[in-house]
Amino acid sequence: MREWSRNATQREKVISLRGKILLLVVFGGILPLGMVMVISFVMVRAQTEERLIYALNQGYSQVYQAVGDKLSRLHNMSTLFAVNDMASPALRFDDKDMDVAEQLMLFENINSYAYGLEMTMDSSNIVFYIEDRYAVVNTQSNRYRPLTDAYGARWYYSLQGNNGRPVWVLLDGSGKEGSYAAIARELWNPDDYSQTIGILAIMTKQKNLESMLRNAYEEQVLYLETADGTLLASNLPEEALPRLSIQERNVDDREFRGILLDGVPCYARSCRIDGSNVYLVSVVPRHAIRKSISVLDGNMGLMFVGVSLLML
DSSP: OHHHHHHHHHHHHHHHHHHHHHHHHIIIIIHHHHHHHHHHHHHHHHHHHHHHHHHHHHHHHHHHHHHHHHHHHHHHHHHHHHHOTTHHHHHSOOGGGOOHHHHHHHHHHHHHHHHHHHHHSTTEEEEEEEOTTSTTOOTTOSSEEEHHHHHTSTHHHHHHHTTTSOEEEEEOTTSSSSSEEEEEEEEEETTEEEEEEEEEEEEEEHHHHHTTOOOSSTTOEEEEEETTOOEEEESSOGGGOOOOOTTTOOSBOSSOEEEEETTEEEEEEEEEOTTSSEEEEEEEEHHHHHHHHHHHHHHHHHHHHHHHHHHO
């Protein structure tokens, strides 16, 4: 009986010692480790999100530079025509002073010059909107179209609103609004700058601009729009495009900023491309960025569980 009692006492001491060791491991090891891990979680999450935003800004800057170079080259091409003496004589002659053969010869010179410029800019198309009286004018022409076609299009009001100076608009190859982004400008009579002798439009296909809108995240939205909100190109169909309002859009965001778009927390950035009426806008849902962070959180959680089990 005494032996049994002694054994029971020893077992109680062992159990008590194990309990004390367990408490020591929990409060002296696992609990402090958990606190360190929580603090590490917070710090690592913040630093990771900061690095991801930095990468997002770098990607935006690269797209901005590429698109800006493209638009600038097309703008410079339109300036070459505006200051060139070749187009003016052909576009301001009096019908009585020149026969059809002479007209065709002058317009052929313009056509050759335009074709040479088009070859330097892949997938661009130079179109003139001029008076109907010229022999070369045709509604279906890829070069010379009736000025009345321009007067009937919505993009013409954007040009008028800019006093005939270069402005980016949306139109298509047949003169209707659609699948081409174009820089349009009025051509003035050098003898009387109050007189418009035609409209020059240098067009590029939307898909050429869309190919430049490369997103860093699966749900990142990138699009180009004019100052009045006309969509020129995007990396998503227009109906699926979450867009900033004109009031929410900034002229020059230095980095992505947090906003609430249709109740969804997002990061957004918008900048006007130098010397134009075009804005590059990007919107990224916050959860798209935090997907990467969630993977990191899971890995750190598994590490904590593994170390805790090892200590136990």
